[in-house]
Amino acid sequence: MKGAIVSGAAHQGDLELDCDVVIVGSGAGGATVATELALAGKRVIVLEEGKQIPAPEHGAMRQSESLRHVWREGGMTAALGLFGAPTINVTMGRVLGGSSVVTGGVCFRVPDSVLRTWSRDMALADFTPEGLDRYYRHVEDAIHVEEVPASLRSRSTELFVEGAEKLGIPVHPMSRNTKDCNGCGRCNFGCPHGAKLSVDLSYLPRAVAAGASLYTECLVDRITMKHGRAIGVEGRVMTGPIGTKKGRLRVRAKRVVVACGGMHTPLLLRASGLAHVGSHIGRNLTLHPGFRVYARFEEKVRGWQGALQSAYSDAFEHEGVTLTGLFVPASVIAATMPYAGPRHAKLTEQIDHIAMFGALVHDDGGGSIHRNPFGREPVAFYRCSERDHARIRFGIRKIADIFLAAGAREVFLPVLGSEGLTPDEFRHFDLDRIPSTRLEAASQHPLGTCRMSKHAADGVVDPWGRVWDTEGLYVADGSILPSSLGVNPQLTIMMAATRIAWRLADQDLSRESLAA
């Protein structure tokens, strides 16, 4: 029987539903579990706080309109830096398909060096390249992971590659989950061409075809527990652009899978009275803090033309830094240019001469997520290890060096209010003297806040995603990753979710009845 996508905003009254498995969150993790379980014949319900936005509608939105309708908090969420750490802008999607809808499409497997620490130091024995290969391959097929051809590279990326070649630094083509991409460069605001195979296009339609029902604009407030077992969820049917309550939501289920993402899953577990699980809920937040460097060239670069992310360098993996291609809209570049008035205007006139690249830090992290007493969105704190402070500066310097080798006239470092530096000024610029609190940092990867562990004392879920000491409750999203990866995580989150789903699919739920 075919399922359906039901808009909570269009639904009248309360919602009372029964199913085998209820999944909270429809992003990379939730959509994967929902689809695999529906295909395995389970009666699946997915509850998603955001609304559905079909692909062509993305093209009708300006970037700032996309922030209003697709991104959480208009893209303004921040993790507050503590003890000298930078305050980091953390972005997420709030839409059917979750953050997967706004990715650059970049797909990486976890580097072997990271897997070695998981299997050796954290005793997660199955987490080896060979042990995970079949799950990875399955997801890569489903979302069509392909290499970005050189023809789709932006001039911005080409310049970076030229500089890297001069310095002998290897750069590789990026792999992305795309099919027939035309390089229009809009990926972070939803692909209007349906070329980026985010889970709303690659997974969820298949879940619906296999009988799953997806409810959008449905916010889950807590998991219903009975005698240490999860028996369903409760929440609100929402309406309106800022999510006003419209009706009560109650779902009874034999299994509950939480996939709200690294910032919201710990909130939901905490709100559901799972104190017995231990102190790790909401701790161990890693963010992969990212830093961009702009470079001004004599030629017109128009870096927004071409795939946003088409090349990367892992040459500095041992230093905890991955260099990755990126480009942000011209309006965002303008926002980060210093000064006001004519001096600011003069710099913004140079925007079509700007190239950029990013450094993503494989952080030790140590951030945490807390309930916000005044509202729904969490309060996040972030701390940096000494090693991370050094990695940040290393990454920024490397990109600047590479662009200068490519002939850049000026580099703009991600320091609040700083002006462009000529090659000579950069050589004398002491980045170590700039406190990290003055650095402009962004993250799209909140991870680790309900981490997986071999022993209950060390984490929140077991190696198969089941919440420790709790029956019927699973987590399958970025929050379960045991550490930061040093590379973009969507593929790994989907791999882990597939693994959890296949194990869950093997459970015979037909003999179990729903709790009253």
Add this chain to the structure above:
Amino acid sequence: MAAAPKHALSDSSRRDAQAFGEALFARTLDEAPPAERMRWFVDDLDDFVAHLNLRARWLFLFCLFAVTWVAPLLAGHLGRLRGLSVAGRIAALEALEQSPASLALFGARAVVSLVYYEHPDAAAEIGWDRRCLADVRPERVAASRLVPLGRSGSSAEGART
């Protein structure tokens, strides 16, 4: 898209945002951008804020407050930013940028710039062709982009080993 309440910004906040935008985006020391563009900017900014949840709204308003009141103080003036000439406002904003409160300016500037540079004339001034908006062909969005999902490499839909 769902309609949001039209005015999330009070009249006073709208005037503060306009004064901020006029200084930030001025191309000469004594002249603000065209009035029609500023009206569009303030209306669209209002719509942007109307779509934010309460916390993000308060965050923006806090940043705007810092720009409105703290920036003039740092430039030696008591009163709102909008009480100053365009040139005075520019000096005040640049003083705020060099102060420990620069993060507030950064927050406010990020939001207003995102909106302002989407006005076609403002985009043209910075050479932004916004090509990515022009090239959308809905018919290219195939109804199904799905490859068969089988477990362990099997291509049979739903097949499980």
